[in-house]
Amino acid sequence: MADERVALQLVINGRLVRGDVEPRTLLAYYLRDELGLTGTHVGCDTSQCGACTVLLDGLAVKSCTVLAVQADGCRVTTVEGLASGGHLHPVQRAFQEEHGLQCGFCTPGAMMLAAWLVEQEPHADERAIREALDGLICRCTGYENIVRAIQRAQALSEASEEPGLQRAEGGRGR
Amino acid sequence: MSQAVLGARVQRKEDARLVRGRGRYTDDIRLPGMLYAGVVRSPYAHARIRAIDTRALEKLDGVVRVYTGQDLKGRLGSIPTAWIPPDSDLKTVEHPALAYDKVRYVGDGVALVVATSRGVLEDALEAIRVDYEPxxxxxxxxxxxxxxxPQLHQDAPQNVALHWRAGTDxxxxxxxADVVVRRTFRQQRLIPNPMEPRCAVAQYDEATGELTVWATTQNPHIHRFLMANILGMPEHKLRVVAQDVGGGFGSKIxxxxxxxxxxxxARDLRAPVKWTETRSEHFLVTTHGRDHVDEVELAGTKDGRILAVRVRAYANLGAYLSTAGPGVPTILFxxxxxxxxxxxxxxxxxxxIFTNTTPVDAxxxxxxxxxxxxxxxxIDSYAREIGMDPVEVRRRNLVKKDQFPYTNPFGLTYDSGDYHQTLDLALKTLDYDALRQEQAALRQQGKYLGIGFSTYVEMCGLGPSQVAGAVGFQGGLWESALVRVHPTGKVTVFTGASPxxxxEETTFAQIVADRLGVPLDDIEVVHGDTDRISMGWGTYGSRTTAVGGGALALAADRVVAKAKRLAAHMLEVPEAAVEFEQGRFYPEGDRRRGVSLQEVTLQAYLAWNLPSDLExxxxxxxFYDPTNFTYPFGTHVAVVSVDAETGEVRLLRYLAVDDCGPVINPMIVEGQVHGGVVQGIGQALFEGARYDQDGQLLTASFLDYAMPKARSLPRLETLHTVTPSPHNPLGVKGVGETGTIASTPAVVNAVMDALSPLGITDLPMPLSPPVVWEAIQAARQSGGVS
Structure with a gap:
């Protein structure tokens, strides 16, 4: 079983990646162990905590719940691909400015979820933001400043000419 | 500069890497030739190990080695506790790293498997057969x-690990007393669940005989201290490193x-080895918290004066004594x-008490x-008994401003405070009278609104080493700091705390920037590495800023004092006539001449022309050893509504008024309060570990153990008063735990206040909808007012 490997090809943070994996490899571990993208964290083994959230073809998904081979042919954005051209994504700026992180472990997943939310529902109110954070467990912040950070990211994105997520996935293409 | 940097909402230095996904957590480490280790764990809470069959592993490629408890017996020391409360008759039972005869809780390790890959490891862990006699x-x-x-340890009859008393007659x-109130409370077992599971990576250097262990620890030097002994190796050949650690909350002490x-x-195989805890393992083997049954009696007068309180506590310590386990329910409680x-x-x-459960610690x-x-x-129960507003009972009994320093009946000296001020500020902020009127109006409509208070104080900033020794902590509790100004004027700070x-990479830089007058960007704070920091006691007990920061302030002042001597030499004036302000030394009253700290530093390193007695x-x-603990305090208020039809408790408002002394970075302090408050709310409303009769943990994943979620929480309101601690260099008191300490009773008091028309006086935590709903049903059936 360990010998069997499957080829895959995907676009990660705008760069084409070709490789092969044991079929049982989860996307989260493929990113971390094979590609060294250790910004994506694994906080649980039952798909509750959301620390491993990445964007898969633009959708926020928990990468511990996707086999790497299922992502074959997809676009993946991880926290390492959120900033572009030396500029932080509005969500990254907002998390920093609003103290939306403490230990930083859930933060990559929280920010990927936030990036998706700000893109999808730029005017989500506080209640909607709190509902949308249901897929995230943070033990440090009490979510208070994560909520504030997302509200700030909404404002920053609106003020900015470029839509945040488009920029984050810049240079895409298979 | 000093006013600008101390007390400012400075953005965190650590965020620059963390928001980019460039944090360096232990599990991020990958070393050439690294092997993966996993632990075979007992599925039984109590069983004898008959045999371990590893033959199936012979067919698996990539299994490097299996160690059983019998293999390691005598090769590794017992895992010790580091807290032996005096006069407690503590039974320091053996805790083998791998059980060799008996397992004592679900998750107790029986074998270690080392394999070449994560996948092979998982196959191997499943292939091992252990024969148990339950x-x-x-x-x-x-x-x-x-x-x-059932008896867990031969040396602990009736499973009593310790029996300890304190206080007055x-x-x-x-x-x-006019009134005696008696209650029994169960404070349920909690599972800390920092979001980063534990992890350890070890590498042995054959050439030097040095072993490096990267670990998710809150106190790398304590780990080195203990592990050197357990592993039987010289302390100076062992290096323990805590890189970025993803939360601890006591579970990584x-x-x-x-x-x-x-x-x-790693030492035995001469290869790097990594072990990463799964979350499921975390639930089973990382220390749990709380788990008390407490019998409490309060004696008071009918006009609201408390005369005495006495407590008998039964604390579940789990199957073995954890590092700080025995100290938590005794000294710290x-x-x-x-x-x-x-x-x-x-x-x-x-x-x-020993039980067949996961060890309990901080x-x-x-x-x-x-x-x-x-x-x-x-307090709330007593207030209800004598028909007085619980706020008034608090007001009459809180230690008054002019009583500080106040010595409590156990001999603790509360350093400073104005408790009434936080209460008054909270009442004013809430418009308490209006809130009570609203409550009365809602009750007329059959709706349940509750207001709950908690006017807390805590002892933290652990602590004077002399006291540590007196209370049986097997270590010191001072802290170290080294401030190094490099020839170009850039600064590296080394702290023995381990945030x-x-x-603290930010708040410590703020402290140094303030003292030295150098820009924040020129200061780097180093922590968590026993090779770079001579000694330290780590981060817990809200001690880092009070004790580690105190050490830092002293070290920075020593730097300035030395630089001042050289500056006097350079300015050709007597030292006493040199002033230091915002990073520059001036002759007294003369702002036209002056030398910067940077210029002085360069001369200190060139040493071409130093005073004859200056190195x-x-x-x-x-090495700063405080003379007392610090005592932060405050008033927390929860406002809740209870839906009588569903039993659901909704938090409408939560206000925290805290006094942790001068605030170095308000943004960070507020963040600490938010997180702490929500963990305490978790205990009140959501969280609780459950075991079945066989000692199986039923709440062993995030599916079954309810962590607080964003949607269940209101916007948190935070306010501060400032009463400096008189005995540490910064006057700071610590804020890491205040929220958790204060919020649980505030929320429960609020729910009991809401349900008071029904005659409900107490319910077991967590106050989940079924618990509350059933209590309401029972009260209505027994004729309580609805």
């Missing part, structure tokens, strides 16, 4: 103390079998059960939340 198990501390209960006060095993395997109140007589008696607040819960719940999310270089260290 034994009767006991998970509840009261049941474990009974005659005929209370008999006289109880005789004089303990020295666990796992990091010891990884260290052993039993010495402060009078809370923030001036009570003349108080006593506590604590039994620590969890955010560690003992002080348990103590605060008792007194704050008792893991609290932001070259510019750095200073300090």
């Amino acid at each position: 034994l009767p198990a006991v998970y509840d501390q009261l049941a474990a103390m009974k005659q005929g209960a 209370t008999e006289d006060a109880f005789r004089r 303990a020295c666990y079998p796992d990091e010891v095993l990884v260290g052993y395997a 039993g010495l402060i059960v009078n809370g923030a109140y001036d009570i003349e007589a108080a006593s506590s008696e604590v039994y620590g 969890y955010r607040g560690a003992g002080r939340p348990e103590a605060t819960y008792l007194i704050e719940r008792m 893991h999310g609290q932001g 070259p270089g510019l750095e200073a260290s300090a």
